[in-house]
Amino acid sequence: MAGDFDGLVAAVTGGSSGIGAAVVHALLEQGARVAVLDLDPESAPADTLAIRTDVADDASVRAAVHQVVAELGRLDVLVNNAGIGAQGTVADNDDAEWLRVLDINLLGMVRVSRAALPALRQSPAAVIVNTGSIAATAGLPQRALYTASKGAVLALTRAMAADHLSEGIRVNCVNPGTADTPWISRLLALADDPTAERAALEARQPHGRLVSADEVAGAVVYLASPRSGSTTGTAISVDGGMQDLRLRPRQ
């Protein structure tokens, strides 16, 4: 069966776990050849080119993108998904932690995009999809640093879409609500009462449950598809209505 991504090559950062791994599976199903750029390449899904990459290290990123093009012959789809969390108010993290998180969540996307642009310019179906967050569009407590990083990702997405449209490169992002991934499992394991904490996270989303990684991947693949050639500079929320709905309390 023909897939939307037949003949195309995708690179997914953070593709070894959670949302990134779900994106990798979805792209493979639709015919793409996929490279996983991750700190943990051993955990990458099967049938991928897994390359140990630290998005916080420019030399590592350049080498990885070079390897993708050398081994797979081209690069059409870049999914900038690798990211880390941070907790606390604006007062709770020192400069070093602010710089560490921004270095991965924001500059990581800058580095990989910068390295990928020459190959993307050669593609007839070039696209970048960034993983943002509901934190970019809603004020969440105890998430000042993480929110700043994801707000910057949303703004960067628009700016890049404007810069690269004339080169035939689309740039979009997906803003997930709280998604059921190993990241959230780690967070819950740290809570005093993980069951109560999970229930609170589920209740925060109007549809009453966590978002699945596959649901986020569906939006990423939609944006990445050559069928979406008129969609650029936009963000899709995959958050069970958390951003835009105001419901009456459940009875």
Ligand code: NAD
């Ligand atoms: P995850 O922890 O399950 O997976 C993250 C992956 O990124 C891991 O494979 C990890 O090895 C990799 N990674 C981390 N730092 C890296 C680095 N410096 N270089 C290369 N790879 C690195 O997390 P997830 O929940 O799948 O999150 C993926 C993305 O989705 C992140 O950008 C996150 O901010 C975003 N997001 C997650 C949620 C959620 O609730 N899980 C909600 C909104 C947005």
